[in-house]
Amino acid sequence: MTILAVLLFVTNASLRGLCVVSDDVVWASGTGGTVIRTNTAGRSWETYTIDPSLDIRDISAFDTTTAVAMATAGRIFRTTDGGAHWTPVWKDERVFLDAIAFSDPQHGFAMGDPIDGRFVLLETSDGGATWRSLEGPAARENEAAFAASGTCIAVEGDDVWLATSGARVLHCRGGTWESIDFPMPTGNDSSGVFSIAVQNGQLFAAGGDYKKPDDVIDSVAVGHRVILRSPYRSSIAVHGKTIVVTGTSGTDVSHNAGRTWSHAGKGYNAVACAKTRCYAVGPNGAIATLALNAKPALREISAPPASPSNR
Numbered sequence: 036m037t038i039l040a041v042l043l044f045v046t047n048a049s050l051r052g053l054c055v056v057s058d059d060v061v062w063a064s065g066t067g068g069t070v071i072r073t074n075t076a077g078r079s080w081e082t083y084t085i086d087p088s089l090d091i092r093d094i095s096a097f098d099t100t101t102a103v104a105m106a107t108a109g110r111i112f113r114t115t116d117g118g119a120h121w122t123p124v125w126k127d128e129r130v131f132l133d134a135i136a137f138s139d140p141q142h143g144f145a146m147g148d149p150i151d152g153r154f155v156l157l158e159t160s161d162g163g164a165t166w167r168s169l170e171g172p173a174a175r176e177n178e179a180a181f182a183a184s185g186t187c188i189a190v191e192g193d194d195v196w197l198a199t200s201g202a203r204v205l206h207c208r209g210g211t212w213e214s215i216d217f218p219m220p221t222g223n224d225s226s227g228v229f230s231i232a233v234q235n236g237q238l239f240a241a242g243g244d245y246k247k248p249d250d251v252i253d254s255v256a257v258g259h260r261v262i263l264r265s266p267y268r269s270s271i272a273v274h275g276k277t278i279v280v281t282g283t284s285g286t287d288v289s290h291n292a293g294r295t296w297s298h299a300g301k302g303y304n305a306v307a308c309a310k311t312r313c314y315a316v317g318p319n320g321a322i323a324t325l326a327l328n329a330k331p332a333l334r335e336i337s338a339p340p341a342s343p344s345n346r
Contacts, residue, residue, distance in 0.1 A: 045071055045080045050316035052094040052104070052185045055307040062102050062118075063305075063316045064091035070118050074099050077314070077324060083118040086110075092132070093185030095163070097140040103163035105135045105145060107182050113163045125166040130155050133180040134188040137163075146188045146197050149174035154197060154205070172197065172205045172212040177224070183245065184270035184305035186230040189238075196238060200227035204240060218253040218261055220244045230280075232273040241280045243267030248283045255280050255293070262293030270315075274308040277327055281306045281315055286333055288325065299325060300333035 052064030059076045068085040089106040096102035100117045109130035112121040130147040137143035141162050147155030156171035178201040180187045187198040197205040202221035206213050219242040220226040226244035241255045248267045255263035268282035276292045286299045303317035313325040323333040
């Protein structure tokens with residue numbers, strides 16, 4: 036059963052960056068340099084603009100005041116006053132950045148498309164105030180990553196995972212990289228692994244081909260094990276035994292670690308979960324919530340989505 040209810044209009048930006056700090060505190064970002072924030076579980080939102088010329092594809096936040104925002108055009112910004120002011124902390128116009136992720140409020144990474152045959156990899160150890168370049172893993176010919184949902188990087192402890200258009204995930208532990216192949220479509224610039232999530236060392240992935248969003252394929256997997264065949268999915272979130280995946284054609288939910296699935300409503304760009312609820316964001320300022328302790332149905336709380344472009 037799907038329950039949709041438009042309650043308010045927040046922004047008309049296409050939203051792709053999403054960080055769910057808690058059930059009540061959520062940050063999201065998107066086109067036009069847009070960042071939005073709620074401290075009230077979506078009942079009210081604050082809207083900020085970093086730079087209207089930028090697409091803020093990803094955001095990581097730690098509380099109601101501190102967040103790090105990433106623009107695809109090689110820019111990273113940081114706020115410590117809830118979004119009212121943003122400080123530029125890193126810039127390289129050669130780089131197309133795809134995603135950022137933190138293992139704790141101090142330690143995080145950012146990844147970008149390859150330059151000179153290697154993926155761009157950045158590290159911070161002071162909460163995003165400064166960044167340093169690391170030697171990223173080698174890329175295959177024509178391999179890149181997807182900034183479709185800001186979830187093509189995952190970190191847990193000192194481990195880092197990067198998802199690629201080559202239908203693989205690159206995993207670094209102790210300074211050594213390994214390649215993990217996934218059963219996703221590949222072979223062109225529109226397909227591969229789009230999103231990853233890690234829980235207790237277990238790797239989950241979602242993807243497909245965004246130019247063929249309705250083709251039913253092996254779209255969601257745990258390692259080499261396919262757990263869902265569905266149309267293209269651009270984002271995956273895992274919380275306990277609950278797995279939520281979303282893409283342009285719909286959203287699916289499993290409450291038993293992928294053994295069975297329910298369709299939860301229309302599609303969005305990104306999804307993330309907290310203790311008792313998940314949030315999803317999409318085009319035209321679309322925002323929805325999903326209660327983890329109820330039937331799998333998205334409840335829309337902002338403007339309805341339109342058909343997005345994913346790269």
